[in-house]
Amino acid sequence: MAGERKALERALNDVQSRLRNHPGSLDLLFERARLLDRLGRTDEARVGYVDVLQRDAHHFGALNDLGMLLFKAGLRQDAFTCFNAAVAKHPRNAIGHANLALVLLRGGEAAKAREHYQTALSIDPRNTEAHRGLALALAALGEHTEAESHRDAGFGTQPIVGLPYRGEGEPVRVLSIVSAGPGNVPWDRFIDDRIFAVWKAVAEYCTNATVLPEHDFVLNAVGDADVAAVALERAAEIADRSGAPVLNSPARVAATGRVENASRMRDVEGVIAPRTVSVSRDAVAGAGLTFPFLLRAPGFHTGMHFEMIAAPADVAPALARLPGKDLFAIEYADVRGADGNARKYRVMFVGGEMFPLHLAISPDWKVHYFSADMAAHQERRAEEERFLTDPAAVLGTRAMRALSGIAERLDLDYAGADFALDRDGSVVLFEANATMVVPVADPDPRFAYRRDPIDRIERAVRSLLLRRAGRVTRLRSV
Numbered sequence: 001m002a003g004e005r006k007a008l009e010r011a012l013n014d015v016q017s018r019l020r021n022h023p024g025s026l027d028l029l030f031e032r033a034r035l036l037d038r039l040g041r042t043d044e045a046r047v048g049y050v051d052v053l054q055r056d057a058h059h060f061g062a063l064n065d066l067g068m069l070l071f072k073a074g075l076r077q078d079a080f081t082c083f084n085a086a087v088a089k090h091p092r093n094a095i096g097h098a099n100l101a102l103v104l105l106r107g108g109e110a111a112k113a114r115e116h117y118q119t120a121l122s123i124d125p126r127n128t129e130a131h132r133g134l135a136l137a138l139a140a141l142g143e144h145t146e147a148e149s150h151r152d153a154g155f156g157t158q159p160i161v162g163l164p165y166r167g168e169g170e171p172v173r174v175l176s177i178v179s180a181g182p183g184n185v186p187w188d189r190f191i192d193d194r195i196f197a198v199w200k201a202v203a204e205y206c207t208n209a210t211v212l213p214e215h216d217f218v219l220n221a222v223g224d225a226d227v228a229a230v231a232l233e234r235a236a237e238i239a240d241r242s243g244a245p246v247l248n249s250p251a252r253v254a255a256t257g258r259v260e261n262a263s264r265m266r267d268v269e270g271v272i273a274p275r276t277v278s279v280s281r282d283a284v285a286g287a288g289l290t291f292p293f294l295l296r297a298p299g300f301h302t303g304m305h306f307e308m309i310a311a312p313a314d315v316a317p318a319l320a321r322l323p324g325k326d327l328f329a330i331e332y333a334d335v336r337g338a339d340g341n342a343r344k345y346r347v348m349f350v351g352g353e354m355f356p357l358h359l360a361i362s363p364d365w366k367v368h369y370f371s372a373d374m375a376a377h378q379e380r381r382a383e384e385e386r387f388l389t390d391p392a393a394v395l396g397t398r399a400m401r402a403l404s405g406i407a408e409r410l411d412l413d414y415a416g417a418d419f420a421l422d423r424d425g426s427v428v429l430f431e432a433n434a435t436m437v438v439p440v441a442d443p444d445p446r447f448a449y450r451r452d453p454i455d456r457i458e459r460a461v462r463s464l465l466l467r468r469a470g471r472v473t474r475l476r477s478v
Contacts, residue, residue, distance in 0.1 A: 005168060008039050026052060030061050040166030040194045042069060058089040064096060071103060074189055074440035079103050087116070094124035101133055108302060110140035128154050132180070139182050139299075142323030151180045151204075159205035160213065167194035172469040174198045175215035177238055177250070179231035180205060182299055183224025185248070185414065185434050190461040195469070203234035212242060217468050220248040223434035225257035227299035247413045247468060248434055256410065256433040258298075258328055265429055268409060270402030272428045274331035281319055285312075287329035294330040297322045301435070303366050308332065332365075333428050335420035342367045345387065345395070348416045348436060349407040350460040351467070356391040356453060357416070357438060359384040375446055385449040395421065402427040413464060 012035040019028050033048025049066035052059050067082030083100035090096050101116035117134035120127055131154030138147035165171050172195055178184050180202050191198060199213045203222060218239050222231045235250035255264070262276035279287045284295065295318050297305035307318040336342050344367045346357040360372040361380040374380050387394045395403075399421060406417055406429065416436025420428040438458065441451040 005039070005166075008035055011035055012039065024055075026056055026059065029055070030059065033062065034065060037065060037069060038164065038166060042073070045069060057085075060086055060090045060093060060096065063089075064099060067099060067103075071099075072188070076103055076107060076440075080107075092123055094120040094127050094130065097123070098127060098130040098133060101130070101137070105133060105137055105140070108304075110137045113137040114141065128158065130154075135180065136182060142297075147181070155180050155202045155205045159210055160199055160201045162213070163193065163198045163200065165193055165197040167192075167197075171195065171197035172217075173213070173215040174217060174219050175212060175238075175242060175244070176200045176219045176221050177203050177235040179203055179222045179224075179228045179235075181228060181231065183222065183226075183228040183231070183435065185221045185223035186437055187219060187221050187414075189440075190458065190465065192462070196465070201238060203231040203238065206234060206238055208237075208241070212238070215242065215244055217244050218242050218246040219465075220246060220250050220253065222250060223248075223253060224299060225254050225260070225433065229254065245468060247464070248415075249412070252411050253434050256412075256415075258296075258330075258431060261429070261432055262330075265406060265409060265432065268402060268405035270398045270426050271406065272333065272422055272426050274333045274428070274430075276328055276330045278326055279329050280326055281324075284309075284315055284319065284327065284329060289329055289331055292332045294328075294332055295319075295322060296328040296330060297324045298326065298328060299324075302370065303368050306366060308365060333420070333422075334365075335422070335428050336363075336365075343420055344368070344418055344430065345420065346416055346418050346436065347391070347403060348414075348438065348457050348460075349410065349412065350414055350457065351464040352407075353460060354391075354403060354407060355457045355460060356388050357436075357457060358450065359387045375444065381446060381449070388449065388453045396425045398425040399427050406432050414461065 012032065015028055015032045015035060019025065019032065022028060029048065030052050033045050033052060036048055037045035046066065046069060049062045049069070052062040053066070063082050063086040067079045067086065070082060071079035080103045083096060083103055086093070086096040087100050097116040097120035101113040101120065104116065105113035114134060114137040117130050117137055120130040121134065131150045135147045135150035135154060138150065174196050176187065176198050178200050199215065201212070220235050220239065222228050222235045225232060232250045232254045239246045239250055258276050259278050262273045265271050266273040275289065277287055292308055292310040295307045295309055300306070305322050307322065309315055309318055341361050341363050342365055344360045348355045348357050358369050360367050360369040360374065361383065362372040364371070374384065392400050403417065410432055412434055415432065415434045417432040418430040420430070422428050438454060441454045
């Protein structure tokens with residue numbers, strides 16, 4: 001890898017030498033930006049791509065590569081702008097459509113992502129990234145049979161893929177186990193490719209005959225026990241065969257499904273875990289829950305395919321809207337406060353420490369941060385800020401002990417919990433698993449108070465990875 005870096009540096013020196021004689025050459029300017037990007041000098045690369053676009057606003061390479069640079073930095077909207085412009089100016093370029101689809105898919109717009117993945121494949125039927133992305137988009141839309149064929153096309157011949165390493169010297173080698181389907185933990189934004197060389201192994205397509213690359217530790221990215229059970233079984237086999245240290249043990253992740261969590265967390269002191277059962281569509285009426293109760297399709301998050309059943313007449317219409325043959329029937333816990341609002345707290349557990357992430361407040365029973373319209377309510381933001389500044393003071397001793405018990409029961413290196421508070425200060429647990437997303441800090445000045453808490457979590461995760469590499473000491477929460 002050191003040899004590859006030296007070759008890139010020689011190529012960069014050559015391009016810069018040629019630019020002195022041809023300072024206006026778009027090809028050389030773009031090549032310089034691309035080489036800077038590959039060397040990990042992202043700030044300089046970003047300036048270089050912008051320089052090219054100021055000279056030629058339609059330059060596909062600059063639009064595409066700048067979009068990917070921004071996307072990796074967590075700037076999804078800026079990346080969307082680049083990829084959208086690339087597709088508008090180059091409608092017959094499959095790569096542009098596939099990358100635009102990726103941004104749409106990560107933003108929860110599976111239907112729009114499907115359209116662009118399909119366009120990419122109509123242009124280039126052998127585009128493996130488009131096959132892989134389309135499989136995820138179709139799964140998100142409940143079209144599982146068609147998704148399977150695209151997974152096979154995307155992963156069948158290449159179950160292990162190496163990502164670019166842009167550092168100097170010997171890297172820390174990571175074997176990241178992922179699922180070909182949904183339910184992966186979003187680790188990528190925390191992994192510095194100037195320190196870590198990452199190989200991604202797709203669990204469902206690795207066999208005992210698959211040769212594992214040399215690695216220093218295993219990072220299990222398969223996180224959703226309800227939709228990725230097969231992947232977790234394969235991930236456990238790969239981890240066992242590896243013999244290297246493992247972050248987020250697949251066996252422990254496998255125990256975090258909604259039904260199992262509702263059962264095993266119920267006896268944690270201070271925890272109320274609403275009863276949850278898995279039922280077939282035709283057995284909903286016999287689930288044994290009183291009205292109102294909730295119905296949820298497995299594998300979906302952010303409130304998708306999640307319904308309240310207030311009366312028997314609501315069952316049939318809800319079933320018509322919900323995908324899948326099996327559903328979760330969940331006991332409804334009314335957690336509205338005296339002001340009529342529901343509150344959903346999220347904390348992250350990283351390396352044995354707890355970090356507050358957000359508080360969403362809404363009159364809707366189905367409360368999520370993105371839909372709670374916190375920006376419009378200063379008093380709600382003030383309450384969230386109090387939680388982020390001093391969670392123990394807001395939650396109370398009983399809840400803090402309960403959360404510690406949940407973390408101990410999970411026993412994961414990285415996980416999170418969504419919950420509310422009961423009137424006696426108990427934790428009403430909605431879910432606790434490894435799939436929790438830590439968003440990029442919102443640039444809106446109204447949410448400035450959220451930046452430090454998010455930054456602390458990001459630093460804790462990176463510290464966790466570096467500790468695994470033996471490079472830094474533990475970063476404690478506040």
